[in-house]
Amino acid sequence: MPELAVKSNCYDVAIVGGGVVGCAVARRLTLDGARVVLIEKGADILSGASKANSALLHTGFDAPAGSLELQCMQAGYAEYLAIRAELNLPLLETGGMVIAWNEEQLSKLDGILAQAHGNGVGDAVLVDGAAVAAREPHLAPSLGAVLVPGEHVIDPWSAPLAYLTQAVVNGAEFLRSTEVIGGRFADDEWALDTSSGPLRARFVVNCAGLFGDRLEASLLGDAHFSIKPRKGQFLVFDKMAAKLMRTIILPVPTERTKGVVLARTAFGNVLVGPTAEEQDDRVHARTDEATLEILHDAAVAMIPELADVPVNAIYAGLRPASEQKHYRIRREDGRQFLTLGGIRSTGLTAALGLAQFAAGELRAMGLEISALAEPVVKPMPNISEMAPRDWQAENHGTIICHCELVTEREIAATFDTAVPPGDLGGLKRRTRACMGRCQGFYCSANVARLSEGRLDPPMAAAS
Structure with missing residues (x-):
């Protein structure tokens, strides 16, 4: 198996799953000072359950009383409101x-x-x-x-992108199109086998969503829940x-x-x-x-x-529903493993709160980290209707998608970011191109031209 090009000989934490929860956990742990790698088997973040939801920021008014779900929803709600201005996230x-x-x-x-x-x-x-x-x-x-x-x-796509982007610009690594296929825990660290090569990490956080039970069974030998x-x-x-x-x-x-x-x-x-x-x-x-x-x-x-x-x-x-309604959490102190499973419709709101919870659990298991003194903040480009968009700016250039008013420079700019799109779905979620009335009928040829050689699969194969 080929050696994986990594920034660290051994990460503090490997997070498996690039949905909204995995992205939020990556951000929290990176800002707290951990050396983090996020591993996603899809070509882009939000390739699984997180790509389709109702985009609501919930208060937790109807969550089970006293539950971890309620705790995480309300903590996530509060943190979203606290950081949304600096990350340019709409409400x-x-x-x-x-x-x-x-x-x-x-x-x-x-x-x-x-x-x-x-x-x-x-x-x-x-x-x-x-x-x-x-x-x-x-x-x-x-x-x-x-x-x-x-x-x-809220905008359900820019939020997790902002979380992972802040993680990456502060030192985290994102491995896309990479599947965890096995692993062993020995001598205080995990040796993970992935489709891109081996890597090592002291702790593993399972945010694998629809495949969280299977990942748990693969690495721990059994699963405590079923998706x-x-x-x-x-x-x-x-x-x-x-x-x-x-x-x-x-x-x-x-x-x-x-x-x-x-x-x-x-x-x-x-x-x-x-x-x-x-x-x-x-x-x-x-x-x-x-x-x-x-x-x-x-x-x-x-x-x-x-x-x-x-x-x-x-x-x-x-x-990723399970056989029980509540979040499915498993903490294995002896093997430095944490599962955040069964996160259903409240995950978009609860993600930041779950990230706080995960950071606390990892510290309790022995992760020693110190928060970054001056973390980099990277605002997101606005794609919502709640603030001015690029097509309204002077010298905006060519409009490529007329249904959603997406400019050529918006599409070009998204490839020059810390977390560029990896597939057509990722490009759509970053720009809104091909998502309007015509569903790409008129603009897809130009979008394909602008994204040539940058998406996997290329647009011709994806359409």
């Missing part, structure tokens, strides 16, 4: 309403409010149907809601839909799922989803027409005027 302050559409749902609102207050979300209030209509005049009549002012919308992939399908309405709502519309949850959400996006659209469909396949999340029709009907039932708004995009993602 669409919408608030959220858990809507009761029938008497059965109405009977549950008092319990939802009590849980919110018990979780420390003291500004949550009960409002009647008239107050709901006054706040959301395009909404179908309802019986009432729990209003949670702190529920917001049960849960597919979620989404519909994205055209930008004209955004004028029809301002608040995140949340359902009264069931035992099985939080239910279908209707929300604006950071990019000026409105999305509805996700579904909750069990499947065995851990890689492919396919959409189907019948389910998408159900989603469309659900959105129109909530906002009837959406019936006249075209759908721009459809997508599906997989959540």
